[in-house]
Amino acid sequence: MQHMLNWNDLKYLLATVQAGSYNRAAEELGVNRTTIARRIAALEQQLDAPLLESGNGGYRLTEEGRLALDSARRFEQEAHQLESRLTRGGGELRGSLRVAAPLGLGPEFMAELAAFGNAYPAVRVELINTQDPVSSLNQRQADVGIAVTHDLPDYLSGRRVAVLQRAVYASERYLADHPATLPLGEHRWIGWGREMAHTEVARWMQHHLPAQTAVGLRVNSWHALREAVRQGLGVSHLWCFLAGDIGDLRAITPVTRALDIGLWLCHHGEVRNNRRVSAFVDTLAPLLQRRAGDSD
Incomplete structure (x- = not known):
């Protein structure tokens, strides 16, 4: 028995290859780089x-590494297929379900998660707030994801439940001193921090606002952005389906169509028959559709 392969070590190899480096794999798995290196060395x-x-x-990968990686992928797939077969039967749904949601947006879906919890009280839900739910699924950190993306990678299955839209919003407090009719470049903006410079909204600001536009504050989370706009610190793009419910915020532009993006419920293809995953998708899809005001 002591010579049997350790699946956990194979998992670390798989994560490293998928992530492209020890550091990124450590980030995805929530461990340090030394752990990754040690487990692969043990393998x-x-x-x-x-x-x-x-x-x-x-x-x-070396030639031996490619063989080990093939085995890791087979082990992973067989484990998920086994779980799917075991959970197809009838009876009350039980067990755990790990749900990856976008960092900052995850708590916004708490009402929908509560609806699932009330419908299936014996299922233990773990909410994983992450920068990239698709990556969390890829690293097998989650069973199902709520993802904001244009398209899913080929290795995932899913359902696009809505198209999320954004417009430029300002608070009534801010608009008391800065008319909504000002050119966008003459408003004071709230921007995204350096680690969010790759996002579509940050790129939109860079390409569509004059270089001299005042950016009074930069943030790195949705909640900070929304609160900064509410406090009158400036204007910024906010999600329409969330900002529209806040009484002291007002859209000062039409929807910026270039920033439309899909809201997906997604998972690996081999777990589509897992009853917990199916129940989660079937429960949340209409709720999220209604919440986003979209029938896509």
């Missing part, structure tokens, strides 16, 4: 073969 010692070798910009 190499057990197999008596090198699995990764240094290359330009990171690591690449």
